[in-house]
Amino acid sequence: MPSISRLPEFRLEVYFSRWEFAARHHLTASDAQTMTVRELLGLGGEEARDAFDDLPLGYVETWGGPGLRDAVADTYDNCDAGDVLAFAGAQEAIFWAMQVLAGAGDHVIVTVPNYQSMETVPRAAGAEVTGVPLDESDGWRLDLDAVRAAFRPNTTLVAVNFPNNPTGYVPDQATWRGLVALCEERGVRLLADEVYRGLELDPARRLPQAAELSTTALSINVLSKSYGLPGLRVGWIVCRDRAVLARLERHKHYTSICNAAPAEHLAAIALRARDRIWDRNREILRGNLALADSFFAARGELFDWRRPDGGCVAFPRYRGPDGVESFCTRLVEEAGVLLLPASIYASELGRVPTDRFRIGLGRRSPEPAFEALDRFLRRA
Structure with missing residues (x-):
């Protein structure tokens, strides 16, 4: 291994x-x-442009600056800034979450196909990882019975990515809420990579975010995908279990430490103009x-x-x-x-x-x- x-x-x-x-x-x-940058600043108006011109180029808080965390929290129905931890993109968030939440002796369930680090990082951290393939013959459907069958006594985490990369699959509302309920019933955390949320052409396909539905679930998002702003390198995890966020924040000290102040300022503008x-x-x-x-x-x-x-x-x-x-x-x-x-x-x-x-x-x-x-x- x-x-x-x-x-x-x-x-x-x-x-x-x-x-x-x-x-x-x-x-x-x-x-x-x-x-x-000019176009994005234009969405924030003259006040945002002036603030950007006068922005100090010092360190920002490891958790993310107040402006960014407030803007992220506004995109969730029942979460606030204290439930937000900023990262340098979604990859850093995945890298730490998948090994902090699962290690030797733990078992993780991951949907397949997936973003590679969602399976390789927990395996490298010593966890056992089981894949649940999406059903290619049925529009890449997620089978809740297959997820249920994959559970073990030592399962600690279920990791999913919806809308899915690369298939574009989004489960229906009943399946999504059923997955959340299943994880809560088993006392297992749900980690949801939601970086494509917002690009559903049919509004009925847009799912509630995992952190809105469960106090233990983690929602990962980023400015890179549905916002089209990968150059900012600003991502986040939202979770109402603040003890988990505190553990992740301590690990972040070993990688990015904090985001760039200009990137966070621009990210907050984008979030408010989402x-x-x-x-x-x-x-x-x-x-x-x-x-x-x-x-x-x-x-x-x-x-x-x-x-x-x-x-x-x-x-x-x-x-x-x-x-x-x-x-x-x-x-x-x-x-x-x-x-x-x-x-x-x-x-x-x-x-x-x-x-x-x-x-x-x-x-x-x-x-x-x-x-x-x-x-x-x-x-x-």
Whole structure:
């Protein structure tokens, strides 16, 4: 078993380090359309702009500055600033939560496919980890009976990601509340990666946040995905169990210590303007999904396409005889179009289909990428 000091390569980041900025067309981006500092400050008005100009560039509180924590708390129905702990992005939050809440002798349940660190970090910390695969044959449905069957006497944590990366699946309200109730019934913490919340085109698909439904659950979120502001590197955990937050805060001293003051200031502006940002990003996504619908419908012999329920990524099937790994490699090398092949999401905890790829549809103007993809397919 690996240790925290010998974590396996993070396949997605290794792949991105090679291609993210080298490819001409980034058609697998996981974030919504970003904006400039000028545009973001404009959402806050002159007062926010003046405050930014006069901002001291010193340390901020490890927990996050009051302005940021208040703004985060306002996005939750029954949580306040004392229930918020800021992190340098969602990855730092996942890194500490998954090992502080589970270690040697503990058992963790994780949905599959997942964001790799949600399974590798607790395993490296010495926990036993069981995967519960989402049901590919039923729209990636989460089976509560499968979760229930995975519980052991030493289960301490259930970790999920909805809207799911890479499938775009969002459980229905009854399944989601059933999962929360199941964890509470068993005395097990629920950790929910909710970074794509806000991009559901159907408002009925938007779930209550885990920390709103349970006093012991942890909600992880970030400015990177649905807000489209990954350059700020501002994430957080919200949990009404403040003793857990205090443990996490002590561990954060070993990594980021605190966020950058300018980033927190800009993050608070974005959080207060979330409805305007989400409206804009959903409108971009709506247009891009219509384009994807048309593109894949015309090529049904090569692709199986399913719209995401939420978020801005999807996981279509590639039916070509060369296989998805060869397809994605040739596509980026010959046509400059970047997609993520299924191997990026391979898991030791359960089968992830090997004939799929992740596509990202949250950014403006994907037309040139689809045109390059079309030319590639016509030559193939």
